[in-house]
Amino acid sequence: MVEYAVYKGEDCITIGTAKECAIKMGVKPDYIQWMTTPTGKKRFESRKNKSKCTTAVKLEEEI
Numbered sequence: 001m002v003e004y005a006v007y008k009g010e011d012c013i014t015i016g017t018a019k020e021c022a023i024k025m026g027v028k029p030d031y032i033q034w035m036t037t038p039t040g041k042k043r044f045e046s047r048k049n050k051s052k053c054t055t056a057v058k059l060e061e062e063i
Helices: 018-025 029-034 038-045
Strands: 003-008 011-016 054-059
Touching: 003 018, 003 029, 011 018, 018 029, 038 054
Parallel strands: none
Antiparallel strands: 003 011, 003 054
16 A cells, blocks of 8 residues: 655655545545656646645555
């Protein structure tokens, strides 16, 4: 199961599956997954004030 960490600026908002993060943020799980795609990352990088932007990263599974 893939877990995500969602950040607003440098502050961690939530950690969990896409569904868990989405419920906490009031968005769809697809949005959490989209933020980790190349398009989502590119859009984040093009923002001028990144400290107010929300982004997500996939967390690696421990084996």
